[in-house]
Amino acid sequence: xxxxxxxxxxxxxxxxxxxxxxxxxxxxxxxxxxxxxxxxxxxxxxxxxxxxxxxxxxxxxxxxxxxxxxxxxxxxxxxxxxxxxxxxxxxxxxxxxxxxxxxxxxxxxxxxxxxxxxxxxxxxxxxxxxxxxxxxxxxxxxxxxxxxxxxxxxxxxxxxxxxxxxxxxxxxxxxxxxxxxxxxxxxxxxxxxxxxxxxxxxxxxxxxxxxxxxxxxxxxxxxxxxxxxxxxxxxxxxxxxxxxxxxxxxxxxxxxxxxxxxxxxxxxxxxxxxxxxxxxxxxxxxxxxxxxxxxxxxxxxxxxxxxxxxxxxxxxxxxxxxxxxxxxxxxxxxxxxxxxx
Ligand code: NAI
Ligand code: MG
Numbered sequence: 001x002x003x004x005x006x007x008x009x010x011x012x013x014x015x016x017x018x019x020x021x022x023x024x025x026x027x028x029x030x031x032x033x034x035x036x037x038x039x040x041x042x043x044x045x046x047x048x049x050x051x052x053x054x055x056x057x058x059x060x061x062x063x064x065x066x067x068x069x070x071x072x073x074x075x076x077x078x079x080x081x082x083x084x085x086x087x088x089x090x091x092x093x094x095x096x097x098x099x100x101x102x103x104x105x106x107x108x109x110x111x112x113x114x115x116x117x118x119x120x121x122x123x124x125x126x127x128x129x130x131x132x133x134x135x136x137x138x139x140x141x142x143x144x145x146x147x148x149x150x151x152x153x154x155x156x157x158x159x160x161x162x163x164x165x166x167x168x169x170x171x172x173x174x175x176x177x178x179x180x181x182x183x184x185x186x187x188x189x190x191x192x193x194x195x196x197x198x199x200x201x202x203x204x205x206x207x208x209x210x211x212x213x214x215x216x217x218x219x220x221x222x223x224x225x226x227x228x229x230x231x232x233x234x235x236x237x238x239x240x241x242x243x244x245x246x247x248x249x250x251x252x253x254x255x256x257x258x259x260x261x262x263x264x265x266x267x268x269x270x271x272x273x274x275x276x277x278x279x280x281x282x283x284x285x286x287x288x289x290x291x292x293x294x295x296x297x298x299x300x301x302x303x304x305x306x307x308x309x310x311x312x313x314x315x316x317x318x319x320x321x322x323x324x325x326x327x328x329x330x331x332x333x334x335x336x337x338x339x340x341x
Contacts, residue, residue, distance in 0.1 A: 004036040005297060008068045008261075012045040012090070014271025015281035015329075016074020022283035022333030023072060023290045029340060030294065030302045040068075044090050046078030055089035065098060065259045070293055073266035074286070079273050088132060096126045100252035100264055101154045105235040108249070108288060110311040111242035117218045119238050122159040123231025125252050127151055128182070130228045147182040147227065152189050158255050159225040160193050163200045168222030170200055173207040173230045186227065211237065235268060245269040246282025246322045251292040265293035279328040282320040284310055287336060309339040 011017035076087040103125035163170035176183035239248035248268035267285030294303035318335035319325025
């Protein structure tokens with residue numbers, strides 16, 4: 001019999017655990033349909049850090065890297081850790097050291113008003129302005145932004161391959177007019193891949209003009225590729241087209257599969273301390289991220305069934321407070337699971 005897929009669960013902080021709890025019955029449902037999987041829950045987050053001083057111990061990192069196939073992640077960030085140190089050492093480290101270069105953030109069209117927005121953001125996930133290198137002196141602060149050709153190439157190759165397979169336009173967001181070095185590298189690799197993919201309708205756009213165009217009319221856009229910082233901003237803006245932070249899904253993966261564990265699924269949102277602990281969090285972003293993980297694992301029927309259940313539940317009026325409804329996190333999760341075929 002095939003080895004079970006080993007999925008590490010990291011609830012993290014705030015609403016992370018609340019929304020991840022709604023994904024667990026979906027994993028159980030997949031298992032009952034014959035998918036061989038096992039899960040192990042890891043305690044890393046603010047509570048663990050404050051109690052022990054540990055963020056993500058090296059032993060846990062190597063365990064995740066070498067003995068798991070995937071990570072399902074809630075969110076990290078806690079007002080009791082104002083410098084966000086644990087979040088950096090847990091989530092940013094996992095993204096960087098597992099080389100999860102491609103952060104794929106689709107806006108599922110069934111979530112958008114009148115189903116008119118169908119954008120997928122490909123965000124570089126391991127470097128750029130989030131490389132955590134810099135310094136603060138009196139009156140002067142520096143944040144470095146580091147871009148390396150292998151990561152840029154991996155991200156853009158994934159975006160071009162997807163654009164080619166869907167026959168959809170691809171836009172690179174950049175500011176190469178001022179960020180001559182870093183975004184100059186992005187432009188060079190982009191132009192090379194554009195020449196190699198004449199079938200893809202690809203263009204670069206200055207990110208500021210792109211944001212303006214997106215807000216005026218998102219419908220002509222297909223795929224958008226961007227570095228870490230711009231991709232973060234653009235994908236949160238795109239979340240607004242489909243109902244906000246509570247519904248936006250994401251999955252991060254290492255296309256070159258440098259380790260056994262080469263994928264991490266997590267909602268786009270953070271730990272939402274303003275609503276944590278009140279049962280108000282929308283689990284849809286988490287559940288659609290779980291569907292993306294099912295698809296990544298090759299479990300297409302389960303992925304499609306979960307997405308259809310979310311779509312049907314929303315169409316039937318099941319909504320949490322952020323969408324103007326009254327359902328709790330758990331009730332929303334149930335309303336979705338009830339619709340599993
Ligand atoms: P956030 O995404 O946590 O919250 C932004 C807004 O969206 C808040 O009004 C929140 O209530 C709402 N929201 C978020 N998730 C929701 C859900 N499931 N249902 C309904 N409403 C939801 O971003 P914010 O406030 O900037 O950051 C809070 C903390 O999360 C910070 O410590 C930040 O560093 C961290 N963070 C962590 C991320 C991660 O773990 N991937 C991503 C973004 C932020
Ligand atoms: Mg963000």
